[in-house]
Amino acid sequence: MPSEFNLSAFLPYRLAVLSEQVSRRLAAEYGRSHDLSVAEWRVLAHLLGSGAVSVRDIRGRVNLEKPRVSRAVSRLERFGLVNKAPGDVDGRLVAISLTDRGRAVLDEIIPEVLGVQRTLEEAVGPEELATFFRVMERWHAVLDREQAEMPHQAATLGDRRQGPDRP
Amino acid sequence: MPSEFNLSAFLPYRLAVLSEQVSRRLAAEYGRSHDLSVAEWRVLAHLLGSGAVSVRDIRGRVNLEKPRVSRAVSRLERFGLVNKAPGDVDGRLVAISLTDRGRAVLDEIIPEVLGVQRTLEEAVGPEELATFFRVMERWHAVLDREQAEMPHQAATLGDRRQGPDRP
């Protein structure tokens, strides 16, 4: 009888709580100052490193569902932070790119969020930090592998995987 | 010009992605087998360790907003997993407790979720794991302190803190 269980010490719970806490702290930066959602912030941040990209490109690298990216981009466009042009080679694709205004906003936000990151990084030793990242990557890999291995018990109902769309 | 920024290496982003991934994996256990949401699972899990508690008690220890707990409890009651009785000493409070059925469901779920935890724990060394937990706690403390220190720039609009309800 495993009536022994402590939620507070349960790894997934701890992880979720910390992640929510960090997200809140972060959203307090870009949300308050520029009225951006998490999705919008991620899209902007990704665009900084890449040139013009499609919704599909963004989706994969930013870990957001398709409709969420699409809506984030639309809103960012309304605010003049990104540009949406029909792709000239493939008519379905949309070429999304940062505007100058978007770049300016990022230049304001990035130092702030880097400040949050620095606060966290400085609160622990460098080796601890390195270990933390290493563990995160390890788990990421483990979960990816697990997920890839177990679409045999699929079709059970309530299957959360994405439809016929995954690359 | 800090046009240097890599989202993939950004700690809060990494944390959020990992947390979502773990949550998905976990929800695949209790969600698929017993049709429970995260909130419902957390409430159940907490009840296992405590006796009869109020919504307010749960809220604090389980990191969920008041309405979310309330709704989770209602649904759990509909399914016969918890019991809701009016508190006899204070008429506002509600005494929430596990039913036998709820305990039985937990006895099914807990081994499964502990299995997930074990998978993760075994993927890294014991000292790495200890470090990971230590870092999480450290950051948790840092963010708590920060948040407590900065209700001076409140009233900016879009303030995410909870209304006149926090203890």
Place this chain on the structure above:
DNA sequence: TCAATATTGTTGCATTTGCAACGACCTTTT
């Protein structure tokens, strides 16, 4: 070449969420 199939991005829709307002109840003050 034209039909059949696949992919891209958007929209609809049902559900979930966060926040505020509310009613019910308790406590403190006068």
Place this chain on the structure above:
DNA sequence: AAAAGGTCGTTGCAAATGCAACAATATTGA
């Protein structure tokens, strides 16, 4: 003891979310 103020849990409502369906466009194969 009544009024004023505070706390608890629920409900309403607007916004966000996840998923499927869709139109538009590409690609493939006969």
